[in-house]
Amino acid sequence: MTQRRPLPSVVHFTQLLNAVAKMNHFSSSLHFFKQMSVIGAPVNEYSISIAIKCCCQMSRTNDGFALLASCFRRAVVPNVFIFNTLLDGLVVENRIAEAERLFKKLIKQKICEPNVVTYSTMIKGLCKFGNNDIAIGFVRS
Numbered sequence: 001m002t003q004r005r006p007l008p009s010v011v012h013f014t015q016l017l018n019a020v021a022k023m024n025h026f027s028s029s030l031h032f033f034k035q036m037s038v039i040g041a042p043v044n045e046y047s048i049s050i051a052i053k054c055c056c057q058m059s060r061t062n063d064g065f066a067l068l069a070s071c072f073r074r075a076v077v078p079n080v081f082i083f084n085t086l087l088d089g090l091v092v093e094n095r096i097a098e099a100e101r102l103f104k105k106l107i108k109q110k111i112c113e114p115n116v117v118t119y120s121t122m123i124k125g126l127c128k129f130g131n132n133d134i135a136i137g138f139v140r141s
Contacts, residue, residue, distance in 0.1 A: 003050065007039070007040070007041050007042070008041075009042070010042040010043060010044050010047060013036055013041050013042070013043075013047060014044065014046050014047045014050065016032070016058070017029055017032055017033060017036075017047055017048075017050050018046075018050050021050050021053065021054055022034060025056065026054040026057050026058050027052065027056075029051070029054045029055075030051060030054050030058075033047065033050070033051040033054075033088070043074065043076065044076060045054070045071070045076050045077065045078060045079050045081075046130065047083050048067055048068075048070065048076060048078075048082065049069055049079070049082050049085065051067050052064040052067050052068065052085050052086065053085045055067065055084055055089070056086065056088060056089030056092065057089075057093065058076075060088075060094055061069065061086065061090055061092075061093055061095070064085065064086055065086065066137055068082065079112065080112045080114065080115050080117075080118065080137035081114070081116065082125070083102070083106055083112055084115070084117045084118050084121060086102065086120045087099050087102060087103060087118065087122065087125075088121050090102065090125070091121060091122075091124060091125035091128065092112065094128075094129075096129050098123045098127065099121075099122065099125050100118070100122070100125075100133075103118070103122050103130070105116075112116075119138055119139075122135075122138055123135045123138050123139065126127055
């Protein structure tokens with residue numbers, strides 16, 4: 001696929017990336033994503049989202065944030081799915097304080113509009129650490 005000229009579209013690369021990730025071969029999926037970048041294959045918010053999810057599934061959320069930075073360098077606008085994945089990664093890694101800061105930053109700076117998954121992730125994380133009062137506040141707001 002990488003030998004073809006012209007290169008296949010971002011859709012084809014993303015479909016392959018997603019298929020490998022769905023088989024729980026997260027490191028292989030990340031390797032493929034890196035290879036895409038090396039050969040100059042196009043990437044979009046969906047392919048970056050898949051790569052970030054792979055990082056988070058491997059408890060490498062910091063690498064996911066590095067990929068988020070690459071979004072801005074590539075002029076790719078991160079969407080709510082990317083931020084939900086990062087929030088979930090932080091919660092899974094027991095980094096709820098960082099997740100809470102990111103959540104507040106998303107709202108305060110209007111980076112993206114939180115959705116049901118965003119709130120559910122935060123509620124799950126807050127309850128996990130016994131911050132039930134704050135979680136109830138999220139439910140009420």
